[in-house]
Amino acid sequence: MPSLQPQSDAELFRVTFLVTNWNGRDILQQCLASIYAHTHDVPFEIVVVDDASSDDSVGMIQTQFPLVRLVVSPVNLGFVKANNLGVRHAAGTYIFLLNSDTVLLNDAASLLAAYMENHPDVGVCGPALTGTNGLPQVSYGWPPSLLQGFVDAFFLNDLFPRAGLPSRGIALPAGKREPFPVQYVSGAALMIRHSLVKHFGLFDERFRAYCEEVDLCRRVQQKARMQVLLVPSAHIKHHEGMSYGQLGEGRIQIVYESYHQFLLKHHGVVYSFTTRLLYAWHYAVKGVLRSMFYLFAVPDQRATRRRELMHAFSSVRYSLCPHRKR
Secondary structure: OOOOOOHHHHHHOOEEEEEEEOOOHHHHHHHHHHHHHHOOOOOEEEEEEEEOOOOOHHHHHHHHOOOOEEEEEOOOOOHHHHHHHHHOOOOOOEEEEEEOOEEEOOOHHHHHHHHHHHOOOEEEEEEEEEOOOOOEOEEEEOOOOHHHHHHHHOOHHHHOOOOOOOOOOEEOOOOOOOOEEOOEEOOOEEEEEHHHHHHHOOOOOOOOOOOHHHHHHHHHHHOOOOEEEEEEEEEEEEOOOOOOOOOOHHHHHHHHHHHHHHHHHHHOHHHHHHHHHHHHHHHHHHHHHHHHHHHOOOHHHHHHHHHHHHHHHHHHHHHHOOOOOO
16 A cells, blocks of 8 residues: 555645545445555545445445545435535645546556646546456547537448547547547546636536536636646546446436536527437437347347337437436
């Protein structure tokens, strides 16, 4: 375990790991252990916000990780508000937001902090993410937009995968080695300068979850006039859907509610509706195709095909009516 400065010497911290947790005791344990195992070249602290868990996450932290600065919320705030609560307790020059279902694979924090130290025009950066299966996972992407919705609606990225068209989420392409500018980096693992957070806050609480990092990166680019970069040398595994992804269909609704909030905030109501109509068309076509796959599926595949079909129909529903009650 790396040596840490006492919390009274918080001004010496270069990086604050900020992790929010909701009933993710085991994955949180893995996340925290990986931070201590892999972070060597930068003084750091860890702040964990427990978002009203009921699975003894708090006891695990107190027993196994006594140096962690623990913030316990008595009520469930949700991902965005929990992070906003936690950042008030951060002392580092750089804030490294991590989902509880992430695991560091190398000294990612030191690599990102060093890059930002050497490039004062960079306000946010993120690592390359891999999934549980070891394959590249969405690490960055384009914000929701009318153009991006059009690309989705007509499956242009499937037809022309090398054209560089806007995509809501992009996994790191093979061969990318040097840092490069992006529209946003995944909120699963995102480092931001603390000075920017002090200037205009962290997440906009109009977002419950999803798109909050897209909005944050947009503000960094437009208000602070700073860059957002992806740094491929930093590696983190993300067990997607194991933290705040326990919500099932509710997760899909939150995603499209967040898209609506982002589009409404930056472009207006007509623009939002038109873009979401394109998203609905995209998943309606997928729904038709998945209906056929479900009807002709062999018995041991029918459960999977049914889930895929229901996902498509739910995406259509909440694209059109993001505030509709379930």
